[in-house]
Amino acid sequence: PLLTIGTRGFAVLSLFLVGNLVTCCAIVPLISGLVPRLRGFVTETAFVFGTIGGILGVTASGVYISWVPGNTAGSFATGALWAWYGNNYDWRPFVAALASSTAVTYVWSALAWVVRRAGVQGPGVSGVLMRIPGMKFVTATPHWSPGCHVGPPAGSKLAAWDSTRTGATSNGHKPTQPV
Numbered sequence: 003p004l005l006t007i008g009t010r011g012f013a014v015l016s017l018f019l020v021g022n023l024v025t026c027c028a029i030v031p032l033i034s035g036l037v038p039r040l041r042g043f044v045t046e047t048a049f050v051f052g053t054i055g056g057i058l059g060v061t062a063s064g065v066y067i068s069w070v071p072g073n074t075a076g077s078f079a080t081g082a083l084w085a086w087y088g089n090n091y092d093w094r095p096f097v098a099a100l101a102s103s104t105a106v107t108y109v110w111s112a113l114a115w116v117v118r119r120a121g122v123q124g125p126g127v128s129g130v131l132m133r134i135p136g137m138k139f140v141t142a143t144p145h146w147s148p149g150c151h152v153g154p155p156a157g158s159k160l161a162a163w164d165s166t167r168t169g170a171t172s173n174g175h176k177p178t179q180p181v
Contacts, residue, residue, distance in 0.1 A: 027060065047124075064081035
């Protein structure tokens with residue numbers, strides 16, 4: 003994707019702007035998911051929705067700043083363009099990214115926590131993706147099945163990497179030369 007975007011003739015600083023805004027959209031949900039005390043509260047689904055909420059918040063801030071009454075479609079297009087590409091590192095889209103991603107992450111986490119306390123268990127983002135053929139290995143859970151919600155099957159010795167498929171020797175270490 004970067005090669006395609008790079009050949010379009012966009013200004014390099016504006017491409018960095020987009021990268022920085024996406025990072026701002028994802029940093030609060032990411033750090034929240036990595037805090038040990040919040041791991042059971044902030045889930046992968048909260049991370050995904052929090053990041054999407056940040057992206058929508060940046061776009062909404064641009065639309066709000068660029069709004070022209072009577073020109074709804076033009077205001078949306080101009081606002082989104084300004085927020086993501088032409089704001090020259092204005093502080094408002096960055097604050098919108100942080101605020102909206104934080105709000106969506108914690109509101110989603112709180113609602114999901116209440117639902118889990120009521121005894122309802124959902125599949126999460128990985129559970130939805132793993133129903134797509136070939137995605138079990140992308141999400142690093144080859145033991146998963148549609149009825150499985152908790153860990154590998156009983157008696158399974160699945161490690162971080164499966165030594166039966168990676169060419170490991172009997173002592174568990176990778177060989178120094180091809181086997």
